[in-house]
Structures are given as C-alpha cells and as structure tokens.
Amino acid sequence: MSRGFRPPAPPRLLLGYGIVVAGLAALPWxxxxxxxxxxxxxxxxxxxxxxxxWNWMGGFLGQVSFGHAAMFGVGGFVAARILLxxxxxxxxxxxxxxxxxxxxxxxxxxxLRLRGPYFSIATIGMGxxxxxxxxxxxxxxxxxxxxxxxxxxxxKHHLYWxxxxxxxxxxxxxxxIRHSALGLQLLAIKADVDAAADLGVSATFYQxxxxxxxxxxxGVTGGMWASYFSFIEPNDMFxxxxxxxxxxxxxxxxxxxxxxxxxxxxVFVLLRQYLLASYPQLYLGLYGLLLIFIILFEPLxxxxxxxxxxxxxxxxxxxx
Amino acid sequence: MAxxxxxxxxxxxxxxxxxxxxxxxxxPGQILGVIGPNxxxxxxxxxxxxxxxxxxxxxxxxxxxxxxxxxxxxxxRAGVVRTHQxxxxxxxxxxxxxxxxxxxxxxxxxxxxxxxxxxxVLEFVGLAERAxxxxxxxTLAGRKRLELARALATAPRVLLLDEVIAGLxxxxxxxxxxxxxxxxxxxxxxxxxxxxxxxxxMSLSDRVLVLDQGRMIAEGSPEEVVRNQAVVDAYLGESxxxxxx
Numbered sequence: 001m002s003r004g005f006r007p008p009a010p011p012r013l014l015l016g017y018g019i020v021v022a023g024l025a026a027l028p029w030x031x032x033x034x035x036x037x038x039x040x041x042x043x044x045x046x047x048x049x050x051x052x053x054w055n056w057m058g059g060f061l062g063q064v065s066f067g068h069a070a071m072f073g074v075g076g077f078v079a080a081r082i083l084l085x086x087x088x089x090x091x092x093x094x095x096x097x098x099x100x101x102x103x104x105x106x107x108x109x110x111x112l113r114l115r116g117p118y119f120s121i122a123t124i125g126m127g128x129x130x131x132x133x134x135x136x137x138x139x140x141x142x143x144x145x146x147x148x149x150x151x152x153x154x155x156k157h158h159l160y161w162x163x164x165x166x167x168x169x170x171x172x173x174x175x176x177i178r179h180s181a182l183g184l185q186l187l188a189i190k191a192d193v194d195a196a197a198d199l200g201v202s203a204t205f206y207q208x209x210x211x212x213x214x215x216x217x218x219g220v221t222g223g224m225w226a227s228y229f230s231f232i233e234p235n236d237m238f239x240x241x242x243x244x245x246x247x248x249x250x251x252x253x254x255x256x257x258x259x260x261x262x263x264x265x266x267v268f269v270l271l272r273q274y275l276l277a278s279y280p281q282l283y284l285g286l287y288g289l290l291l292i293f294i295i296l297f298e299p300l301x302x303x304x305x306x307x308x309x310x311x312x313x314x315x316x317x318x319x320x
Numbered sequence: 321m322a323x324x325x326x327x328x329x330x331x332x333x334x335x336x337x338x339x340x341x342x343x344x345x346x347x348p349g350q351i352l353g354v355i356g357p358n359x360x361x362x363x364x365x366x367x368x369x370x371x372x373x374x375x376x377x378x379x380x381x382x383x384x385x386x387x388x389x390x391x392x393x394x395x396x397r398a399g400v401v402r403t404h405q406x407x408x409x410x411x412x413x414x415x416x417x418x419x420x421x422x423x424x425x426x427x428x429x430x431x432x433x434x435x436x437x438x439x440x441v442l443e444f445v446g447l448a449e450r451a452x453x454x455x456x457x458x459t460l461a462g463r464k465r466l467e468l469a470r471a472l473a474t475a476p477r478v479l480l481l482d483e484v485i486a487g488l489x490x491x492x493x494x495x496x497x498x499x500x501x502x503x504x505x506x507x508x509x510x511x512x513x514x515x516x517x518x519x520x521x522m523s524l525s526d527r528v529l530v531l532d533q534g535r536m537i538a539e540g541s542p543e544e545v546v547r548n549q550a551v552v553d554a555y556l557g558e559s560x561x562x563x564x565x
Contacts, residue, residue, distance in 0.1 A: 181424055181434065184413065188421045191410035198370065198404070200396030200425025200474055 021168045025161060038160060042228065044269045045163030046221045049170045051249035051261035051268075053217035056174065056210050058247065059256035060183060062190030063112070063207065064120045067127030068218050068246045073134060073237035075101035075219025076226040080147050081140065083227070090155065091162065094223035101219020102212040112207040115193060124240075131238035146233030149226060159228050166224070170217055171262060178258050186210060190256075218246075241284070248287060251294055254303030263302045321384055323348045323510050324369070324400070324478050329378035329388075330534075331364055338364040340534035341378065344512075346478065351504055351511045353525030353542070355518075357555050360531040362514045363405060366480045369512075370402040371395040382478070397427045399477035403484060405514075407467045409455035415466055416442060416451040422473035430475040438473055444507075445469045445499060461492040465499070472503065479503065481513040485520050493517060497524055518556075522546070530555065 028038060050072065058064045079097030082088050111122040134141045141147065177183045188196040189203050197203055226232045236242075245268065253264020275283035298304045324346040331339040339361045346352050354362050367373040369380055371392040380388040382398060390398075401422075409418050419438040423430070430437055442448045445465045450458060455466060464484050471479060481500065485493050497520045503509050515521045521528060521542065528545040530538040532554040538545050545551055552558065 181420075184417055184421055185424065187412050187417075188410050191412050192408050194372065194392075195404070195408040195410070196421065197392040198372065198396065198402055199422040199470055200393050200401075201421065202391075202393045 017168075017172070021164070024164055028160065039156065040269070040273065042156070042160045042163050044266055045160070045167045046224055046228075047245070047249060047269050048262050048265040049163070049166045050218050050221045050246060051253070051265040052167075052170045052174050053214045053221075054246040055250045055255065055257075055261040056177060056186075057214045058250055059261070060177065060186040060190065061207060061210050062256075063115070063211075064247065065123045065211075065214075066120050066240075066243050066247060067108070067123035067125075067130070068215070069238050069240065069242035070127045070130035071101040071105050071215035071218040072222040072225070072242060073130065073234065074104045075216075075222030076232050076237045077134065077141050077147070077222075077234075078219075079223030080149055080226045080232055083149055084147065090152065090223075090227050094162075094220050094227070097223035097226075098216040098220035101222065102216030104219075105211045105215025106208060108211060109204075109208055112204060112211065124243075127238070127240065127243050131234065131240070134238055135234040141234045144233065144235065146231055146236075147226075149230045149232075151230055152227070155227055155230075159224060162224060166217075166220060167262075171259065174258050182206070248291060250301075251291060252301050254301035255299075257300065257303040260301055260303035267302065322346060322381075323383060324512075325381040325384075326365075326369065327379040327381070329365070329368055329380060330376050331361075331368055331373065332376040337534045339368060339375075342531070342534075342536055344529060344536075346510050346512055347526075348510055349504065349508060350526045351500070351513065351524050353521040353528040354512060354514045354531065355516070355521055355528060355545075355555060356531035356537075359533075361534040362531055363482055364534075365531070366402050366482055366512075366514065370400055370480055372402070393425070396425050396474050396476075399427070399429065399475075400480070401471045401474045401476040401478075402480035403467045403471050403482055405482040405486075407460075407463045409458075409463060409466055409470075411454065411456055413455075414451070415447060415453050415455060415458070418455060418466060419469045419473045422470040426473070426475035429477070437475075441469045441473045444472065444502075461488050461496070464488070464496065468499070468503075472507070472509075476509055479509045479511045481511060481515075483514055483516065485515055485517045493520065500524055518546075 027033065054065065054068050075097035078100040079093040082093040082096055083090065108126055111119060111126060114122050135143060185196070185201050185206055188201055189206060193203050222237065249264040249268045250261040251264065252267055253262060254260025272283070275286060279286070294301055322345045326342055326344045328341040328343065329339060330337060330341055342365060354365070356362055368375045371390050371394065374389050379386055382400060387395060387398060410421065416438055419441055420434050423434045423437045426437070442451055445468055447462065447465050447469060450462065455463060458466060468484060485496050488496060500511065500513065501524060504511055513524070525542050527540065528542050529536060530545060530551045537550045537554060538548045546556060
C-alpha cells in the first residue's frame with residue numbers, strides 16, 4: 001500500500017538512530033574527552049537543533065528566514081530572566097523561553113503573505129528591529145551590558161546531554177514531519193502556494209504553525225545557550241550573523257533534506273572554530289565564498305554530494 | 321434546487337469587466353459546458369466560483385448558501401474544486417503524494433485513510449501504474465489525468481474543469497471525455513467544464529453557456545446553442561454552422 005508514498009520508518013533507520021544517540025550519550029564516559037571537545041560538542045548540539053528547526057521553515061516550507069536570531073534571543077532572554085527571578089529548574093526556564101519565542105514568531109504573521117526573496121527581506125527587517133528593540137529595552141535585557149546568570153556548578157558539563165537530547169528530539173521530529181501529512185502539505189505549499197490552496201491546503205495556517213514550532217525550538221536553544229555562557233548580551237544574541245548562521249548551516253548540509261542541516265551544522269561549527277583561530281579577519285569572507293560555490297555547483301550541499309557519490313558506487317548501480 | 325448558482329457575478333479589472341453579470345445555474349448531476357472565444361472571461365469565472373479571486377459584485381451560491389468571497393481552501397472543504405488549464409502538479413512530490421494532498425481535505429465527505437483514497441482515485445483515472453513516478457515524467461495526457469485525480473481526491477460535489485481535453489491527440493481526448501462522463505455517472509459529481517474541443521462539448525454537456533467579453537450571450541442545450549446566430553458570430557464561425565446543419 002505504500003507504493004508512491006514515503007515509507008514508514010524502516011527498522012534499520014530506527015536502529016541506527018538509537019545507536020548514534022546512545023553512543024553519543026555514553027561517549028563522555030568511555031573516552032577521556034577534553035573539556036574543550038566536550039564543550040565544543042555541546043555547542044554543536046545546540047547549533048544542530050537550531051539548524052534542523054530552521055530547515056522546517058526554510059527547507060520544507062520554502063520560506064528562507066534571515067531573522068531566526070530574533071527567536072533565539074527571545075528564548076535566551078526569557079529563560080535568563082526566569083533563572084534570575086528565582087530557583088527554577090533550568091529546563092523549565094528553557095521551555096518557557098521556547099514557548100515565548102514560538103509566540104513571538106507568530107508576530108511575523110503579516111510577513112508570511114510574502115514569498116521567496118520578498119519574505120527573506122522582510123525577515124531581515126524583523127530580525128534587526130527585534131535586535132534594536134531588545135538592545136534599548138534595558139530593564140529587561142540589561143542593554144549593551146547584558147545579563148549575568150547565577151552560576152550553576154556542572155551546568156556546562158550537563159548541557160552536553162540536554163543538548164544531545166534536544167537534537168535527538170528535533171531530528172526525530174524532522175523525519176516525522178517530512179514523512180507525514182503535515183510534511184506533504186508543506187512541500188505542496190513550497191512548490192505552488194496557489195495550487196495547494198486550490199486543493200484545500202490553508203497556507204497561512206501551516207506557515208504560522210511551522211514558524212511557531214521552528215521558533216520555539218530555536219528559542220529553547222537560546223535558553224540553553226544562556227545557561228551555557230552564564231552571560232548574554234542583546235547584540236550578540238540577536239546578531240544578524242547568527243541569523244545568517246542558520247541559513248549557512250542548512251545550505252552547507254542540504255536545504256530541505258531531512259538530515260542535511262545536521263551535517264551542515266557540524267561542518268559549520270568545526271570550520272568556525274578553525275577559521276576564527278587561524279584567520280579571524282577572513283572568516284566571514286570565506287563563508288561567503290563557500291556559500292557561492294555550494295549554490296552554484298551543489299544546491300543540495302553535502303547531501304547532494306553524498307547522493308552523487310553513492311550513485312557512482314558499483315552496488316548502488318546494480319540495485320537501480 | 322440548483323447545486324451551484326451565480327447571480328450577476330462580476331469581476332472588474334480597472335476599466336475592464338472580465339466577467340459581467342453572469343447568471344449560471346448548475347443542477348445536481350449535470351454537466352454544464354462553458355464556451356467562448358479567448359479572453360471571454362471563462363477562466364476568471366472559474367476563479368470567482370472557486371475562491372481564487374474575490375468577485376467585484378454578485379453572488380455565488382452553493383446549495384442556496386452564499387459562498388462568494390471565501391478563500392479557495394474553504395471552498396474545497398465545502399465541496400467545490402477546480403483544475404487548471406496549465407496543469408500545476410507539485411514537481412517535488414510523487415504522483416501518489418500529489419493526489420494525497422487533495423485527499424487530506426475531503427472534509428466529512430469521504431471515509432477511510434488518505435492513502436487508500438488516493439490509491440482508489442489513481443485507479444479510477446488510470447494512473448495506478450505511475451503512482452511512484454514523479455509528475456515530470458508523465459506525458460501531457462498523464463499530467464491532465466493527475467490534475468483530475470488531485471481534484472477528485474478532495475471528494476468534490478462540484479468540479480470545475482478548465483480545458484482538460486484541449487491539447488490532447490484524438491484518441492487521448494476521447495479517453496479523457498469518457499473519464500469525465502464516468503466522474504459524473506459513477507461518482508455523482510456535478511461538473512462545469514470550459515472546453516474548446518467542440519465534439520467533446522457537444523457530446524458531454526447537458527447544457528452549454530456561451531461567454532463573450534465577459535457576458536453570457538447564450539445558454540441552452542448544445543443543439544440550441546450551436547444554431548444561435550450570436551454564438552456563430554462571436555465564436556463558432558459560419559463554417560461550423562454549415563458543417564453541423
């Protein structure tokens with residue numbers, strides 16, 4: 001009966017998923033990870049979760065947002081304010097930050113009438129407006145001097161597993177969305193919004209829904225980010241380069257693919273560490289070049305490269 | 321009672337009246353043909369009925385209730401669906417998935433899982449073998465069948481067909497005409513069809529409506545309409561009258 005439809009999760013995929021997640025969760029106990037790599041992996045998890053969630057919007061729905069830092073910052077500052085207000089368990093504060101960010105994303109509703117480049121330009125404006133608003137709202141964000149969070153011992157260490165848990169959740173959600181009725185409708189809207197409406201799909205409803213979900217996940221990562229650094233500042237949290245980072249991670253990995261943004265985020269984080277250390281003046285320029293090359297030669301990013309290599313392998317050809 | 325009716329339905333684009341006070345009546349189980357020269361406002365009429373565009377004035381009634389001004393997706397759920405003259409499959413979805421998108425919005429009118437209903441519709445239109453194919457690999461006739469299948473999957477009560485036969489070779493055209501008849505006879509769908517292929521219009525339609533420059537210039541049985549002098553002048557031409565006489 002599944003002819004022509006995307007198949008349900010094959011056991012092999014589930015098994016692989018379980019092994020990878022369990023393996024990463026157990027990794028710090030089996031090998032002596034340096035503090036540096038332990039922390040680098042934690043930051044990578046947060047980036048991966050954000051990139052996967054951005055892809056629901058930019059990849060599945062085809063609305064490329066250059067303003068996701070707004071939700072990242074809202075999530076971060078709401079979580080920080082809650083943690084500063086009293087002894088609340090950190091995960092609850094992150095969740096509240098995520099909810100706030102999801103609701104905040106709904107404020108972008110008017111921009112969703114726009115499509116393609118027009119939508120992207122509007123999100124740049126929304127993102128920058130949000131950044132300025134929060135920079136001047138000193139009572140809430142502390143302005144340019146930012147907020148310092150109460151130091152919790154071991155929080156940085158434990159965030160490895162919280163981050164991993166979030167990635168596991170968001171990766172599973174990405175796969176489920178892509179293979180569900182929701183995903184089909186998102187892809188239909190992406191292909192032809194009017195034709196989708198002529199078949200009963202309410203584009204505005206699904207766009208709002210996905211923007212809110214995507215924003216909520218990014219908000220949660222913002223909260224975790226705040227806990228990780230114990231200090232946040234509006235110009236960094238809401239920074240435009242953060243918004244661009246979401247786009248870059250997805251493009252490097254493969255926009256619209258299920259797991260491409262995951263690969264893209266890993267490459268992005270590693271590359272940034274290396275470039276920032278070695279060529280601090282050049283690093284943004286190098287990203288620009290990378291983006292141009294990918295879009296020109298392999299629009300599906302690493303995923304497209306992988307598919308291309310896979311088809312050249314002898315057994316893949318025999319199967320086809 | 322008529323299943324679908326329009327009253328003085330009009331659409332103004334600047335100084336142009338694309339649709340000008342059209343009163344159309346579709347009885348349940350009927351096929352209503354809409355003919356007229358290019359630019360007569362046929363497709364705009366469909367857009368107004370299906371909710372793709374809001375009318376400037378006038379009413380659209382479904383089962384006697386006003387539905388004009390409602391967005392397209394709500395009309396689909398109410399049971400009115402259109403196809404497009406230039407077919408618009410989702411190129412990123414398989415044939416079966418294209419149909420499934422429509423099947424999700426059958427409101428209460430259809431039962432069973434979306435997947436089963438999509439498969440049933442694909443079998444009905446004769447595309448079951450191509451379920452896994454991508455739309456880009458279908459022939460034009462195949463894409464027209466897909467366009468029909470997607471619309472049928474929404475379990476419509478009123479189906480608006482915009483030139484599904486035009487552009488096909490004679491044998492494909494006959495097959496598609498037979499399919500349209502089966503949609504009415506076996507699925508009980510009332511149909512309005514815009515079509516330039518006169519043999520198909522003549523054999524399928526219970527009634528025919530003729531538009532010229534946005535206005536209805538004739539309405540009646542196919543035989544009455546082709547003998548109407550105004551229709552001959554505006555659309556069919558003298559040779560057609562001689563041929564059919």
